[in-house]
Amino acid sequence: MSTTTTTDDDTGSGAGPGDGTGAGDREGGQPRGLGPLGWLRWAWRVLTSMRTALILLFLLAVGAIPGSILPQNVVSVDEVNTYVRENPELAPWLDRFYLFDVFSSPWYAAIYLLLFVSLAGCVFPRAVVHARAVRARPVHTPRNLGRMPYAATFTTGADPETVLGQARKVLKGYRIERYGDSLSSETGYLREAGNVLFHLALLGLLLALAAGSFFGYRGNMLLVEGDGFANTLPSYDAIYPGHWTDTDALEPFTLHLDDFEASFIEDGNLRGQAESYVAELIYKESPEAEEARHTLEVNHPLTVDGVQVYLLGHGYAPEFEVRNADGEVVFDQAVPFLFRETATFTSDGVVKVPDTGGEELGFVGVFLPSAAETPEGDLVSDFPGAENPRVTLEGYRGDLGMLDPQSVYQLQTSGMEELGSSPVLGIGDSWDLPDGAGSITFTGYSEYISLQTNRDGARVPALAAASLAVLGLVTTLFVRPRRVWVRATRGADGRTRVELSGLGKTEAAGNNAEFHELTTELAGRLRNDESDDNPRNPRSSTPSDPPESTTTRE
Amino acid sequence: MTYTLAGTVDETMASTSDMLIIAMIVTYAAALFLFAIEAAYGKRTNLRAGKLMPVTVGSGKDAGAAGSGDDDLDIDVNVRTTEGEAQASQSNLGRVALGVTTLGFVMGVAQIVTRGLAAGRWPWGNMFEFIVALCLVAVGGLLYASFRYQARFLGAFVLVPVLLLLGIGVKWLYVDPGPLIPALHSYWVPIHVTATIIAGGAFMVSGVAGVTYLVSHRAEARRALGQKVAGIAGRLPSPELLDRISHRFILFAFPLWTFGIIAGSIWADEAWGRFWGWDPKEVWSFISWVIYAAYLHARATGGWRGPKATWINVLGFLTILFNFFAVNYMFSGLHSYA
Numbered sequence: 070m071s072t073t074t075t076t077d078d079d080t081g082s083g084a085g086p087g088d089g090t091g092a093g094d095r096e097g098g099q100p101r102g103l104g105p106l107g108w109l110r111w112a113w114r115v116l117t118s119m120r121t122a123l124i125l126l127f128l129l130a131v132g133a134i135p136g137s138i139l140p141q142n143v144v145s146v147d148e149v150n151t152y153v154r155e156n157p158e159l160a161p162w163l164d165r166f167y168l169f170d171v172f173s174s175p176w177y178a179a180i181y182l183l184l185f186v187s188l189a190g191c192v193f194p195r196a197v198v199h200a201r202a203v204r205a206r207p208v209h210t211p212r213n214l215g216r217m218p219y220a221a222t223f224t225t226g227a228d229p230e231t232v233l234g235q236a237r238k239v240l241k242g243y244r245i246e247r248y249g250d251s252l253s254s255e256t257g258y259l260r261e262a263g264n265v266l267f268h269l270a271l272l273g274l275l276l277a278l279a280a281g282s283f284f285g286y287r288g289n290m291l292l293v294e295g296d297g298f299a300n301t302l303p304s305y306d307a308i309y310p311g312h313w314t315d316t317d318a319l320e321p322f323t324l325h326l327d328d329f330e331a332s333f334i335e336d337g338n339l340r341g342q343a344e345s346y347v348a349e350l351i352y353k354e355s356p357e358a359e360e361a362r363h364t365l366e367v368n369h370p371l372t373v374d375g376v377q378v379y380l381l382g383h384g385y386a387p388e389f390e391v392r393n394a395d396g397e398v399v400f401d402q403a404v405p406f407l408f409r410e411t412a413t414f415t416s417d418g419v420v421k422v423p424d425t426g427g428e429e430l431g432f433v434g435v436f437l438p439s440a441a442e443t444p445e446g447d448l449v450s451d452f453p454g455a456e457n458p459r460v461t462l463e464g465y466r467g468d469l470g471m472l473d474p475q476s477v478y479q480l481q482t483s484g485m486e487e488l489g490s491s492p493v494l495g496i497g498d499s500w501d502l503p504d505g506a507g508s509i510t511f512t513g514y515s516e517y518i519s520l521q522t523n524r525d526g527a528r529v530p531a532l533a534a535a536s537l538a539v540l541g542l543v544t545t546l547f548v549r550p551r552r553v554w555v556r557a558t559r560g561a562d563g564r565t566r567v568e569l570s571g572l573g574k575t576e577a578a579g580n581n582a583e584f585h586e587l588t589t590e591l592a593g594r595l596r597n598d599e600s601d602d603n604p605r606n607p608r609s610s611t612p613s614d615p616p617e618s619t620t621t622r623e
Numbered sequence: 624m625t626y627t628l629a630g631t632v633d634e635t636m637a638s639t640s641d642m643l644i645i646a647m648i649v650t651y652a653a654a655l656f657l658f659a660i661e662a663a664y665g666k667r668t669n670l671r672a673g674k675l676m677p678v679t680v681g682s683g684k685d686a687g688a689a690g691s692g693d694d695d696l697d698i699d700v701n702v703r704t705t706e707g708e709a710q711a712s713q714s715n716l717g718r719v720a721l722g723v724t725t726l727g728f729v730m731g732v733a734q735i736v737t738r739g740l741a742a743g744r745w746p747w748g749n750m751f752e753f754i755v756a757l758c759l760v761a762v763g764g765l766l767y768a769s770f771r772y773q774a775r776f777l778g779a780f781v782l783v784p785v786l787l788l789l790g791i792g793v794k795w796l797y798v799d800p801g802p803l804i805p806a807l808h809s810y811w812v813p814i815h816v817t818a819t820i821i822a823g824g825a826f827m828v829s830g831v832a833g834v835t836y837l838v839s840h841r842a843e844a845r846r847a848l849g850q851k852v853a854g855i856a857g858r859l860p861s862p863e864l865l866d867r868i869s870h871r872f873i874l875f876a877f878p879l880w881t882f883g884i885i886a887g888s889i890w891a892d893e894a895w896g897r898f899w900g901w902d903p904k905e906v907w908s909f910i911s912w913v914i915y916a917a918y919l920h921a922r923a924t925g926g927w928r929g930p931k932a933t934w935i936n937v938l939g940f941l942t943i944l945f946n947f948f949a950v951n952y953m954f955s956g957l958h959s960y961a
Contacts, residue, residue: 119924126917130910130942137906137954144901172901215701223698278899287897339801346805368809368894379896521896528898535885539878546874546919581702588698 117190136171263544281527464488636741650727657720658778665712760824811890818883825876830940
């Protein structure tokens with residue numbers, strides 16, 4: 070960060086908030102005669118200047134770039150882990166600078182907090198000034214109206230009072246004040262009001278986001294068809310609570326997945342593209358509440374007790390029946406497999422059978438929803454839908470090592486003996502394990518969905534703040550504040566000399582054209598007045614283009 | 624589990640649509656050629672008075688000719704301005720070019736309508752359709768500027784990126800009309816995507832006007848040094864006028880972009896379970912927003928107005944393009960529709 074307002078270069082970093090407190094020890098680079106209070110004032114002035122705000126805006130934009138290039142924990146922890154694995158040298162350094170957590174990093178927070186302090190320091194005084202201006206009367210009419218960016222004069226037979234009376238009618242929407250022989254008027258107060266509203270709304274947005282992240286939570290889990298879910302901490306596969314979220318008192322709703330259907334395009338070159346996912350949920354707000362149904366789709370989340378439940382994805386859970394050496398059924402359930410890619414849904418998974426009565430069994434499996442042979446003879450899946458489901462397994466026998474926490478998607482084979490590979494199994498096919506160790510049958514498949522629950526109290530306040538910001542923005546961008554003065558003086562010849570001058574407070578090029586419209590309308594009305602007793606011409610008061618005039622250059 | 628056949632695609636509509644886009648490109652190319660001739664060989668004459676002119680001093684004897692009797696009001700007006708009359712290189716070819724451009728625009732509208740009919744859905748669901756719509760808005764912006772601000776002189780400059788983008792779209796991004804992925808099954812498509820397309824097109828016109836401003840500003844500076852400026856650069860309108868047009872389009876586009884981001888957040892809240900998740904597309908739309916916010920602030924900051932602010936504007940449009948191309952192809956994210 071650099072500022073260029075002072076003579077000494079090493080104070081460039083002084084725009085930080087720490088500068089205020091540490092200002093006293095900065096004897097060296099301190100300009101003469103500037104006490105701690107002076108420093109403070111200087112730092113505040115620099116921080117709240119538009120130039121600093123501009124630089125901070127740029128830093129905000131530049132700082133966001135690594136957040137889009139590098140994988141982010143907030144987006145996908147898996148992608149970050151993959152990146153770390155692939156770049157073991159670089160990754161720790163990136164992590165040291167929070168480059169996998171850019172948007173929650175201290176340095177990014179420093180940028181936006183400074184920006185918001187700068188914004189607050191700019192906008193609050195402006196709000197106060199504006200509040201005063203709104204209550205104040207328009208300023209005194211300047212003595213020399215000819216110096217204004219737009220200045221018109223004409224003469225009329227109407228007396229000065231009539232002129233000012235008509236001028237009041239012409240100046241519709243202006244706030245008007247009479248000063249002697251002149252009117253002073255002003256309009257467009259809403260511009261500054263919109264400006265203040267816009268910036269305050271941004272502050273409100275930031276506060277809403279902060280509050281939401283402190284009190285909310287987000288959780289992920291899988292739900293197989295026919296299974297249920299209760300909203301408690303242990304039911305989640307992963308949960309990300311905010312700092313002050315009470316995870317022991319989550320909303321006590323329950324879900325049950327009745328049915329799930331995915332449909333895919335079968336023909337043409339879009340074959341395999343997903344067309345729709347529909348999950349039929351049965352839910353209860355609390356254990357005592359009535360059951361209700363909800364059709365969960367990608368753009369159609371369920372809201373239950375202030376928590377949003379979203380459909381994130383889906384997959385296959387092949388069902389297996391395992392018998393031990395004595396032929397007893399020791400395992401019979403659906404096992405969620407994770408897909409490698411969505412085009413084919415070739416999925417990997419692990420079956421763990423700890424209670425066999427003998428040695429523990431484990432299987433590493435591949436599920437092919439639509440198995441087909443390539444010309445080379447490899448077995449692959451060529452469609453995401455389950456048209457021809459097949460499973461292949463590798464068996465293991467020994468110690469699953471389940472005393473230690475481990476992933477359900479990985480098999481620790483270090484304490485196990487390999488049993489070889491199964492043939493390709495269709496539904497109903499069994500594989501008899503070698504050495505009479507038992508058998509495993511592929512009995513069918515279910516589908517599962519991955520869900521996300523989200524409680525974020527900031528949603529509605531954030532939306533309100535953002536909408537106010539747009540409202541303020543549109544107001545401030547399109548309202549043009551401007552002042553118009555009209556002076557009417559009786560000349561020596563008995564005619565009234567009318568001066569109309571305008572000053573746009575913004576650079577809008579349309580201002581002068583509008584001032585000229587006011588002039589022509591006023592002049593037209595006065596002439597109508599003069600010929601009032603002559604009913605010949607109900608003239609239109611539409612102004613023409615500005616006439617030719619002298620253009621003076623500054 | 625059920626499987627459905629691919630959504631039925633109306634083949635007649637699809638081929639009409641594909642034919643129209645080629646015809647449109649040819650038409651724009653012809654218009655560009657004519658605009659370029661006007662820019663290079665037209666006579667540098669005064670523009671009619673307009674909304675963005677440095678007020679004026681109408682062109683010619685309008686006050687008397689207006690016929691409403693204002694001529695005998697006898698108003699003496701004194702306008703302080705640092706600018707001369709608004710001038711641009713003009714010739715009748717420009718009028719023809721404008722007509723040809725309008726023809727191309729109509730073809731563009733027809734192309735999008737037929738494509739929508741062919742696929743039976745809103746016709747902006749993939750990158751090809753997005754870019755075609757973006758170009759349509761940019762050309763629409765050019766036509767608006769031409770009729771409203773006499774800014775026909777932007778024609779040659781706006782049509783260059785339009786043709787480039789359309790070329791890229793047809794050559795590399797084209798896909799046959801068809802149904803959408805489930806994430807795009809939402810009524811937010813017309814709201815969110817339309818807002819970003821319109822804002823993007825307006826940013827494009829603004830960016831182009833900005834580049835033209837920079838050229839004109841440089842030409843003026845060289846003229847001030849007594850050097851002769853030849854070619855199109857020497858015949859451009861005053862930088863002030865170009866700056867105002869450029870600014871005008873941002874005034875329109877920036878709130879719309881803001882709205883587009885908000886609409887996108889609401890949709891993201893419905894579809895993905897969070898309204899803001901720092902997905903690469905979100906990050907870059909945020910970056911663009913910040914840059915354009917910086918542009919508006921720069922214009923209100925001493926020492927930043929003029930070329931510096933305009934460079935920020937141009938940078939802003941580059942981030943929009945980056946968001947469109949690079950984010951879709953380089954980064955994986957929820958918005959990866961490539």
